[in-house]
Amino acid sequence: MKLSLPSRVGAVALAGVLAFSLTACGSDDPTGDSGATSGSTSGGSALKGELNGVGSSAQEKAMDAWRAGFQQANPDVTVNYDPQGSGAGRTQFIQGAADWAGSDSAMKPEELEQAKAACGSDAIDVPVYVSPIAVVFNLDGVTSLNLSSDTIAKIFAGKITKWDDEAIKADNPDAKLPSTAITPVHRADGSGTTKNFTDYLNKTASDVWTNEAADDWPLQGGESGTGTSGLIQAVQGGKGTIGYADESAAGTLGKVSIKVGDAFVAPTAEAAAIALDKSPRDTTRGANDIVVNVDRTTTEAGAYPLILVSYGIACSTYKDAAKADLVKGLLGYIVSSEGQQAAKAAAGSAPLPDALAADAKTAVESIKGA
Structure with a gap:
């Protein structure tokens, strides 16, 4: 070839x-x-x-x-x-x-x-x-985190601004979280990944994320990257950054396990398949x-509903x-x-x-x- x-x-x-x-x-x-x-x-x-x-x-x-x-x-x-x-x-x-x-x-x-x-x-x-959409981050000394949809929504809405916020610490008691500022990164272009991500936030954390699902990022300002590769590069190039992208592009960035029911589920193909089946x-x-019509609110064991x-x-x-x-x-x-x-x-x-x-x-x- x-x-x-x-x-x-x-x-x-x-x-x-x-x-x-x-x-x-x-x-x-x-x-x-x-x-x-x-x-x-x-x-x-x-x-x-x-x-x-x-x-x-x-x-x-x-x-x-x-x-x-x-x-x-x-x-x-x-x-x-x-x-x-x-x-x-x-x-x-x-x-x-x-x-x-x-x-x-x-x-x-x-x-x-x-x-x-x-x-x-x-x-x-x-x-x-x-495929699962991974919430990816770049934080020194931390490679994985547990986050609820409510916490994720607050981070991207600018309501949680430090990595050692009490809401993040509560779900990650063993993590050494610095007081580094959080820099959310979104897609600069019209993106189906953005539509799926904002749909997940709206369906699972509507009290925080009041915007409807949309291809274009609904908030003004903030860091951004064009295309999946551009977003990943922006997250990799910063400190304390967090973004969202197809899991296949995550590379060495840290990945979030999201809360589904009473458990935290990592972004895997198997977990995506369970969510799709429901x-x-x-x-x-x-x-x-x-x-x-993806069911973002499923509590099925092992399901990862943040999928595209x-x-x-x-x-x-x-x-x-x-x-x-x-x-x-x-x-x-x-x-x-x-x-x-x-x-x-x-x-x-x-x-x-x-x-x-x-x-x-x-x-x-x-x-x-x-």
Whole structure:
């Protein structure tokens, strides 16, 4: 597997935006042997062409693995993905500047209406990636902490300003907490991770966090970083900093175990999967538009409800039949057992549960050309 020269996201994408294309060759693919993939035949792949996607930076590690595995089975296909953020992905998809989008929050009803113009058909949300959002921090001598949602909300609302605050000490009696000032860090760009994080705060600590869930950080001022990598860099570069990001990006930063019922639960794929299993579907959506309403208030043992369910957003019908085959092939690989295991290996995500995976496959199979 080797990395090609940067290529433009596409003639229809924003000028000057660059994305890297992975071109499969040899057996050093990070996902291993991808085998038969949607769109391939017994004599080799029938798919040819280029796909341009924009969106979630939380999906980036998984997307690298998905592109590699898909292109190994389909060597005449080039897949570009620009992790500008969920909000940018949905916007560019709606504008017709991306073939598909990755988003950590589903399309809003008004966005679905707007997407019809670009698609010439309904758009659909397909769950592709499930991961815990870690509350990460950089504090000398401390690598892990227990925090309730109420305390987390007060920290990000600026109501708790020192690391040795009594509320933090109460849940961490054995930690040596300094009097260092707390510096919260949020996403500077429109982000599905922010929407999931603020939804968690609003649903579990509404007396403190009165703002509704939103892609854009609702408070003025404060430290920020663009994209998952930008936020992580900001937390790493400061002292006493705290932020939120896909757990796969946490690296060596300290991570918070959040209070669920009477226990504190760490951000793991297994705990995320338990929370997902306890969350209902959005029954107001159309056929093959699959959205999960995450239950942030579950007290299920071992559940970690601060999760994101990330989606692949596509047209149900593409004006170009060849483009429809490419999108269908890529998303088909992503939601397959093989694709989900590739994401787990690369990003530590939780594979889709069997029932959700089956419905996601049905949704992908419904994609067609005009």
